Amino acid sequence: xxxxxPAPLLTDYLVRVYHAAGCPQDEARIVAEHLxxxxxxxxxxxxxxxxxxxxxQIRNGVTKPGAAPRVVEEAPSTAVIDGGxxxxxxxATRATEVAIEKARATGVALVTCFNTxxxxxxxxxxxxxxxxxxxxxxxxxxxxxRLVAAFGGGHRRTGTNPLMFAFPGDTPATPFVxxxxxxxxxxxxxxxxxxxxxxxxxxxxxxxxxxxxxDPRDFYGSGANPRPxxxxxxxxxxxxxxxxxxxxxVEALGGMLSGAGTAVEGARGTNGLFIMAIxxxxxxxxxxxxxxxxxxxxxxxxxxxxPGVSEVLLPxxxxxxxxxxRLRDGVPLDDETWKQTVEAAAALGVDAPDVASL
Amino acid sequence: xxxxxPAPLLTDYLVRVYHAAGCPQDEARIVAEHLxxxxxxxxxxxxxxxxxxxxxQIRNGVTKPGAAPRVVEEAPSTAVIDGGxxxxxxxATRATEVAIEKARATGVALVTCFNTxxxxxxxxxxxxxxxxxxxxxxxxxxxxxRLVAAFGGGHRRTGTNPLMFAFPGDTPATPFVxxxxxxxxxxxxxxxxxxxxxxxxxxxxxxxxxxxxxDPRDFYGSGANPRPxxxxxxxxxxxxxxxxxxxxxVEALGGMLSGAGTAVEGARGTNGLFIMAIxxxxxxxxxxxxxxxxxxxxxxxxxxxxPGVSEVLLPxxxxxxxxxxRLRDGVPLDDETWKQTVEAAAALGVDAPDVASL
Numbered sequence: 001x002x003x004x005x006p007a008p009l010l011t012d013y014l015v016r017v018y019h020a021a022g023c024p025q026d027e028a029r030i031v032a033e034h035l036x037x038x039x040x041x042x043x044x045x046x047x048x049x050x051x052x053x054x055x056x057q058i059r060n061g062v063t064k065p066g067a068a069p070r071v072v073e074e075a076p077s078t079a080v081i082d083g084g085x086x087x088x089x090x091x092a093t094r095a096t097e098v099a100i101e102k103a104r105a106t107g108v109a110l111v112t113c114f115n116t117x118x119x120x121x122x123x124x125x126x127x128x129x130x131x132x133x134x135x136x137x138x139x140x141x142x143x144x145x146r147l148v149a150a151f152g153g154g155h156r157r158t159g160t161n162p163l164m165f166a167f168p169g170d171t172p173a174t175p176f177v178x179x180x181x182x183x184x185x186x187x188x189x190x191x192x193x194x195x196x197x198x199x200x201x202x203x204x205x206x207x208x209x210x211x212x213x214x215d216p217r218d219f220y221g222s223g224a225n226p227r228p229x230x231x232x233x234x235x236x237x238x239x240x241x242x243x244x245x246x247x248x249x250v251e252a253l254g255g256m257l258s259g260a261g262t263a264v265e266g267a268r269g270t271n272g273l274f275i276m277a278i279x280x281x282x283x284x285x286x287x288x289x290x291x292x293x294x295x296x297x298x299x300x301x302x303x304x305x306x307p308g309v310s311e312v313l314l315p316x317x318x319x320x321x322x323x324x325x326r327l328r329d330g331v332p333l334d335d336e337t338w339k340q341t342v343e344a345a346a347a348l349g350v351d352a353p354d355v356a357s358l
Numbered sequence: 359x360x361x362x363x364p365a366p367l368l369t370d371y372l373v374r375v376y377h378a379a380g381c382p383q384d385e386a387r388i389v390a391e392h393l394x395x396x397x398x399x400x401x402x403x404x405x406x407x408x409x410x411x412x413x414x415q416i417r418n419g420v421t422k423p424g425a426a427p428r429v430v431e432e433a434p435s436t437a438v439i440d441g442g443x444x445x446x447x448x449x450a451t452r453a454t455e456v457a458i459e460k461a462r463a464t465g466v467a468l469v470t471c472f473n474t475x476x477x478x479x480x481x482x483x484x485x486x487x488x489x490x491x492x493x494x495x496x497x498x499x500x501x502x503x504r505l506v507a508a509f510g511g512g513h514r515r516t517g518t519n520p521l522m523f524a525f526p527g528d529t530p531a532t533p534f535v536x537x538x539x540x541x542x543x544x545x546x547x548x549x550x551x552x553x554x555x556x557x558x559x560x561x562x563x564x565x566x567x568x569x570x571x572x573d574p575r576d577f578y579g580s581g582a583n584p585r586p587x588x589x590x591x592x593x594x595x596x597x598x599x600x601x602x603x604x605x606x607x608v609e610a611l612g613g614m615l616s617g618a619g620t621a622v623e624g625a626r627g628t629n630g631l632f633i634m635a636i637x638x639x640x641x642x643x644x645x646x647x648x649x650x651x652x653x654x655x656x657x658x659x660x661x662x663x664x665p666g667v668s669e670v671l672l673p674x675x676x677x678x679x680x681x682x683x684r685l686r687d688g689v690p691l692d693d694e695t696w697k698q699t700v701e702a703a704a705a706l707g708v709d710a711p712d713v714a715s716l
Contacts (some may be wrong), residue, residue: 026413077435078465083502108634109437110467111643124509135610137495150670154662164609169427176470176610179515184596201596210662238542239592245536245673249523252493252534256650257641264650264657276466282433283470283615292614292622297360298620304512304568313510 003338003355004330007021011036013345013353018346027090034089036086038121039331041319045188046121053339054087054118055348061088063117070093077106080258081113088119088231089272096125096275100132105279112258113273122309123179123316125275126166130175133286135278136166141254144266151244154210156230158263160186161250167288170294171315177316182247183231185217190216190231202235205229251272297337361713362688367504369394371407371703378706379416381423385448393448396479396529397689399677403546404479407690408700412445413706414474421445421475427452438616439471446477446629452631454483458490461635470616479603481674483633488533489513491644493636494524499612502624506541506589509602512568514588516621518544519608526644527672528652533676540605541589548574548589561594563587608632663699693705 005013019025031054041049050101057063067084069091073081079098094137095111102109110339113119122140129136145159160181167176174284184204193200193216199217207218208227231245255262260272278288301312326332326347333341363371372390372570377383391410397405415421417534427449432438436458441449453469458557460467477483487494518539525534544561550560552573558574565576579586591601611632613620618630632712638647659670684690691699700710 073639073641075465076466078637078640080641105434107433107466109435110466110636123702135615145498149664150658152663153658153660153666153670154664155660155668157658157660165603165610167607167610176606178600180597180600180603184593203594204596206664210664219688227698235542235592236561236594238562240539241673242536244658245451245523245538248658248673249525249536250532251654252523252525252647252651253636254575255495256647257636257638259642262650262654262657264653278468278611278615279433279436280615282436283431284617285437285588289610289614292620293623296609296620298513299509299620300508300602302511302513302515305510306507306512306564306568307681309510309512312511313599314598315606 002332002333003335004332005355006330007036007040007098007327009353010048013350014048017051017345017348017350018065019057020345020350021055021065023087027065027087030093031087031089034120034124035125036331039333040323040326041121042322043121043319045191047185048331048341049337050118050120052344055344056118067239069113071098077102077109079109079111081111081117083113085117088117091116091243092119092125092275093128093208094271095273096128096277098127099275099277100134103279104132107277108276110274110276112254112275114258114260114268116260116269116271116273119273121273122162122164122177123177125168126177127135127175127178129166129277130177132277133168133280135168135280137276137278138274139163139250139254140273141251141260141262142266143255143261143269143272144261145263147187147231148247149206149232150243151233151235154206154230156228158247158251160231161247161254162186163246163250165243165315167293168280168290169316170290170297172322175313175316176293177319180234182234182243182250184234184236184243185231187231190219194220203232205231213300229312277283311352348354359693360690361693363713364688365394365398365685365713367658367711368406368689371708372406375413375703375706375708376423378708379423380701381695383697385423385445388451389445389447390614392478392482393565395482397691398681399479399686400680401479401677403549404543406689406699407695408476408478410702413702415475424494425470430455432476432685435460435467437467437469439469439626441471441474443473443475446475446631449474449481450477450631451486453631454486454635458487458492458637460636461492465640466636467631468615468636470632470633472616472618472626474618474627474629474631477629477631479537480520480522481535484522484535485533487522487633487635488526490635491526491638492575493638495636496521496632496646497521497608497612498629498631498656499618499620501613501621501627501630503588503621505545506605507564507590509591509593509598512564512588514586516605516609517557518589519612520544521604521608521672523659525651526638526648527674528648528655532678533674534651534672535586535677538592540592540601540608542592542594542601543589545589550576563589563591578653603615611693612696
């Protein structure tokens with residue numbers, strides 16, 4: 001069962017909720033918009049579902065709404081930001097602004113963040129940079145996280161460590177946004193498979209004994225084998241060393257350059273972030289770049305396709321289609337997510353929209 | 359049959375060959391060392407085998423030895439370099455020096471190159487940056503190249519577009535170097551399989567009709583199906599959109615920001631390069647970074663491993679072992695490579711080392 005709400009109504013509701021929880025109005029809006037935009041793109045695992053957890057962390061004093069992100073190390077093209085344990089979306093949005101400012105001045109900039117809570121969908125910061133006419137590289141690690149095996153390894157060692165590249169596309173409305181877990185898939189897809197009771201493809205996971213499995217319950221540990229299994233790095237048996245290498249590169253850039261820490265132990269933040277902005281006009285006119293992107297897009301979309309495939313999609317394209325559909329039809333939330341959100345909001349004295357009347 | 363030569367002897371021979379072909383002494387040494395270092399690491403496809411082709415391009419006037427790489431666009435943290443059609447190793451080595459200089463001044467720098475011949479192993483420039491105590495991101499596209507399909511596509515659309523990340527490792531002698539084709543494998547592995555007469559794993563290639571194949575001859579087109587097939591992007595059926603996205607990101611960074619051009623058409627260079635240097639000390643003390651790398655390396659190497667696996671290797675580690683072995687035992691070159699090299703050198707009046715006496 002799902003509840004379906006218009007995106008603007010859902011956003012306004014969440015703004016009120018986060019404001020009631022102690023976020024200044026502008027920060028509440030950043031978080032609400034970020035979460036709803038994740039749902040609009042179909043990345044439900046980084047969307048509204050997070051709210052009850054975020055509110056618990058605020059109530060427990062782990063998350064500190066209103067804490068000002070503070071630049072603690074700085075050079076003309078770099079900054080390290082102490083997020084003050086504010087919500088990750090607030091810290092990362094500010095870090096992205098700093099990266100854009102510095103790239104405007106020097107051509108390229110790299111900003112990292114520690115003491116930051118969960119930053120959500122890293123592609124959002126790429127889109128923020130693209131709106132400034134720039135290109136973006138970024139990623140986040142999760143200090144202390146254990147979800148993904150080393151290449152050849154039999155147990156969980158690191159987080160899913162998403163890596164992001166974003167570029168202006170052929171039009172301002174169609175940016176190129178690659179936001180990829182460096183594991184074969186993000187953990188959310190395993191949870192979906194468990195809930196649906198369907199197997200996962202081969203070479204996604206190992207069971208708790210380090211053997212290949214297609215039963216997604218084996219990742220979490222189940223009756224037959226209570227030991228939790230592991231996700232594998234992207235690339236499979238012949239190329240998994242590539243996904244493993246990318247995963248470790250995100251540890252280095254996101255976890256080490258920020259000071260947040262690596263998968264070995266987490267102490268200074270839920271996420272370690274790195275965000276790089278590249279001012280395209282220092283290299284080539286933006287119109288030239290955009291025209292080359294359009295030409296390359298058309299080139300790779302040319303048929304023939306593989307059997308059963310009807311088109312080639314560019315990075316970000318399927319998310320854009322989902323967004324258009326959900327803007328039109330509303331954002332579906334599963335009953336459990338909605339119930340948890342409404343209860344957490346009610347505890348703050350914020351009434352839910354009347355879903356029955358929609 | 360192979361010929362095996364000590365690396366220093368091979369390097370000195372190639373220095374004399376490239377100098378005789380018109381390269382200034384310092385440039386001849388850069389190219390010779392770069393090629394032999396590729397062989398030492400087992401990347402034979404980027405090593406000495408290239409010499410006869412390079413010499414032909416010099417003789418034909420396509421490659422212009424001695425042409426000075428020239429900065430044509432510049433900002434405090436960026437540069438675009440016109441390589442003047444010099445050998446790619448010369449241009450990229452100079453571009454990397456510029457990236458290091460600028461990163462030293464501002465914290466991070468991005469340099470791109472056009473009018474550049476084949477740049478060889480992109481990991482070499484990452485190692486150059488790591489020797490300066492910095493971290494590196496880089497890659498090269500090949501304007502006009504058609505080797506790899508789009509995700510879901512049935513024919514060749516782009517080059518293999520290697521992407522590189524390099525970091526100081528736990529010791530100066532053990533850098534982290536990830537230098538990965540964004541296709542499932544580099545083309546060289548298909549050629550090796552053809553020569554050995556063995557099949558390739560599933561999901562590496564499609565035949566000329568866009569159907570899956572494990573016969574590596576289908577990539578090149580063979581008697582049964584003369585239409586050439588295609589390599590697939592890394593990631594396979596469920597995650598190939600990630601490899602495809604990375605492949606396109608390299609087109610944008612290497613081909614578009616340099617002005618070299620994209621896979622659609624090539625005119626301004628054999629390779630389009632991007633090289634980024636990140637001055638670690640602007641973020642964290644180098645000793646802290648190196649200690650975190652050591653800790654992470656030990657963490658991911660912890661057993662258990664998958665069945666049949668005896669250890670986990672970090673990016674660059676297997677290449678280092680190969681290098682130690684070949685430094686000790688000599689660099690093996692197949693007879694055909696040696697014959698072509700010796701003939702091309704003899705035409706320049708450079709005698710080959712007496713292999714029989716070794």
